[in-house]
Amino acid sequence: MSFSKPLLSGVFASLLFASLLPGSTPLFAAQPSIEETINNRVANYLDKSLGDFLQAYPDASQSITVRPLKKIPGHCQQALRVSRRSDHRPPVGQVRLNVECTGQWRHYVTADVDVQVPAVHVRKALSRGDVLTEDALQLISVSWDKLRGDFFQKPEQVTGRQLRRALAIGSLVAGSALVPDYLVQKGQVVTILAGGDNLYVAMAGIALESGLMSETIRVRNRSSGKVVDAQVIAKNKVQTGL
Numbered sequence: 001m002s003f004s005k006p007l008l009s010g011v012f013a014s015l016l017f018a019s020l021l022p023g024s025t026p027l028f029a030a031q032p033s034i035e036e037t038i039n040n041r042v043a044n045y046l047d048k049s050l051g052d053f054l055q056a057y058p059d060a061s062q063s064i065t066v067r068p069l070k071k072i073p074g075h076c077q078q079a080l081r082v083s084r085r086s087d088h089r090p091p092v093g094q095v096r097l098n099v100e101c102t103g104q105w106r107h108y109v110t111a112d113v114d115v116q117v118p119a120v121h122v123r124k125a126l127s128r129g130d131v132l133t134e135d136a137l138q139l140i141s142v143s144w145d146k147l148r149g150d151f152f153q154k155p156e157q158v159t160g161r162q163l164r165r166a167l168a169i170g171s172l173v174a175g176s177a178l179v180p181d182y183l184v185q186k187g188q189v190v191t192i193l194a195g196g197d198n199l200y201v202a203m204a205g206i207a208l209e210s211g212l213m214s215e216t217i218r219v220r221n222r223s224s225g226k227v228v229d230a231q232v233i234a235k236n237k238v239q240t241g242l
Contacts, residue, residue, distance in 0.1 A: 045082040076101035116141040120152040150175025
């Protein structure tokens with residue numbers, strides 16, 4: 001008695017052979033390990049979390065490194081849930097997260113998130129009182145974690161500004177290093193707009209204080225000699241009520 005080989009076996013053998021050919025798709029694709037799944041889920045979560053934060057730094061670059069797990073959990077047949085253990089600050093630097101397979105296990109994961117922000121630095125040593133020029137400035141990428149206080153992302157933001165202190169070569173141009181960009185300087189002649197309800201009288205005055213936009217300063221009316229408080233609204237222009 002003879003038996004013929006089942007057709008299914010022949011088809012299976014053909015598919016198996018085809019899957020071994022160069023450039024072909026494997027018949028049985030390897031499934032990612034639970035550690036790879038966790039790493040990918042955490043990286044995607046952090047990438048999305050950085051979205052709003054990075055809007056303030058359009059030229060920044062980022063890198064996310066998930067640290068190796070101390071203990072490998074079992075497989076999870078459902079979507080993993082990821083959350084930050086503390087979200088009071090941007091997800092930059094050392095970030096601790098919870099990864100949970102609901103009803104089965106929960107693990108703590110640590111990731112290192114580095115955001116490099118281009119910031120304006122000086123390319124040569126400058127003295128107090130120097131005016132910043134374009135050729136004296138350069139952009140250097142700095143880790144966001146190391147930036148403190150006000151800084152600038154484009155040279156044109158500080159070109160023409162005066163230094164209030166000396167800067168060594170390669171120093172960051174911080175807001176505190178600049179003379180305030182006053183719209184009104186003490187002793188300058190200013191235009192005083194007095195009135196309200198879109199009806200104003202313009203008169204000349206002398207600024208008794210320097211002022212930034214929207215600050216209230218004291219000015220003296222040149223005609224009457226009266227000193228009034230007025231709000232800075234433009235270059236050499238202030239506004240006060242009658």
